[in-house]
Amino acid sequence: MDLDFVQKLIEFVSRSPIAELEIERNGVRIRMSRQGVLAQSASQPSPQSGPAAVPAVFTNPASTSPPIARYSIRAPLTGVFYRSGTEGEPPLASVGDMVVEGQKVGVLEAMKTFNVVE
Known part of the structure; x- marks a missing residue:
């Protein structure tokens, strides 16, 4: 999943009436939410910025905290x-x-x- 695709997803969510979107592609999982937190679990680096309408928090699957x-x-x-x-x-x-x-x-x-x- 490349940065261009992620930016298009962010634009899509910010323009559409949907509240939440979750997608998995090539081992990369992204979850976007208008009112909550959005998370990415991947072995690829996360993008640096995006539109302010969709806040982003990216997590590393290799983190030491147990999954919730x-x-x-x-x-x-x-x-x-x-x-x-x-x-x-x-x-x-x-x-x-x-x-x-x-x-x-x-x-x-x-x-x-x-x-x-x-």
Whole structure:
């Protein structure tokens, strides 16, 4: 993956309505996000600059820190998600928090029924 291709990806993401893009090509993986951090895992050097609309942080796969497991929690139905059990309470969990299996992370309202999301 060359610098020209990466710059075109950055331009594409900054002009499009998508919030996040992840692509892997020839052993190089790039993840771009409008509101979060974008990461590149590759054996090639990272580009020096890009448009200010997409912040960039590049990581080396040979770093000594252990990898962080990331999982998505998917609900079995569609509804309104509430981060706390009742209004005025702090959120049960926030983005980036460490959670364990069975821990309540929110409440999902579907057809006037409230379901705990674990």
